[in-house]
Amino acid sequence: MSGKYEDVFIIISVTIPVNCQKLIDGLMPQIKDMERTLYGTYHRNIIEYSTSRIKTPESIVEKLHRKNREVSLNKAIETLRDLAGIRIICSFQDDVYRVAGAIKKLPGYELVKEKNYITKPKSSGYRSIHLILRPTKTTSNIKCIEVQVRSAAMNYWAILEHQLCYKNEKKGAERIRKELKECAIDIAKIDKKMLKLRKEIEKI
Numbered sequence: 001m002s003g004k005y006e007d008v009f010i011i012i013s014v015t016i017p018v019n020c021q022k023l024i025d026g027l028m029p030q031i032k033d034m035e036r037t038l039y040g041t042y043h044r045n046i047i048e049y050s051t052s053r054i055k056t057p058e059s060i061v062e063k064l065h066r067k068n069r070e071v072s073l074n075k076a077i078e079t080l081r082d083l084a085g086i087r088i089i090c091s092f093q094d095d096v097y098r099v100a101g102a103i104k105k106l107p108g109y110e111l112v113k114e115k116n117y118i119t120k121p122k123s124s125g126y127r128s129i130h131l132i133l134r135p136t137k138t139t140s141n142i143k144c145i146e147v148q149v150r151s152a153a154m155n156y157w158a159i160l161e162h163q164l165c166y167k168n169e170k171k172g173a174e175r176i177r178k179e180l181k182e183c184a185i186d187i188a189k190i191d192k193k194m195l196k197l198r199k200e201i202e203k204i
């Protein structure tokens with residue numbers, strides 16, 4: 001951490017986590033309810049599991065810096081809509097759409113933005129659906145929460161790629177990035193195949 005960001009870093013560390021936690025605590029119970037309802041409807045686990053995370057001060061400063069924005073608490077609150085995040089991991093590809101559809105209908109939340117990185121994967125190969133939600137009522141000074149919905153296979157790739165390459169500008173890593181992208185394509189094919197097999201089994 002560069003010395004010039006130390007003050008901002010301390011302010012961010014104190015203010016952001018408590019406000020993000022309010023957003024997560026507001027949404028997580030609704031997701032758990034939704035999980036039970038989906039199980040009741042489809043008689044299988046549509047959602048494997050869900051997790052939450054609060055963006056770390058290091059990651060906030062890094063992201064503001066990467067996006068050429070002023071590194072300040074106000075800029076972080078104004079411009080970063082994934083300070084509070086929930087990730088929902090689904091079993092199959094079609095479940096991702098079921099869950100995203102259900103999230104968009106949750107009472108008390110307005111959909112601010114939807115990004116479908118499944119139909120349009122990122123150049124890295126990353127696949128996921130991102131929903132930015134705004135609660136209609138909140139006491140948090142942070143107004144948005146990001147919900148990432150993806151299959152277990154997409155998640156497997158994203159976790160490993162995050163460790164190996166994401167945000168890592170190392171020269172000479174182009175070949176590795178290319179191979180990781182090929183892995184994302186292979187994994188997407190396997191995801192499709194698993195879905196096809198599930199549909200075949202459902203017909204037997």
Ligand code: 0O2
Pocket residue numbers: 055059063081082115122124125126130157158159161162166
């Ligand atoms: P971290 O460390 O996960 O918190 P926006 O300004 O909203 O249009 P933004 O915020 O860059 O653009 O949104 P985007 O592209 O939807 O990405 C938000 C988050 O998605 C990232 O957060 C990552 O968690 C994940 N993500 C996006 N692209 C990739 C990728 O190529 N690989 C992996 N593994 N994850 C990705 P952060 O803050 O960048 O990182």
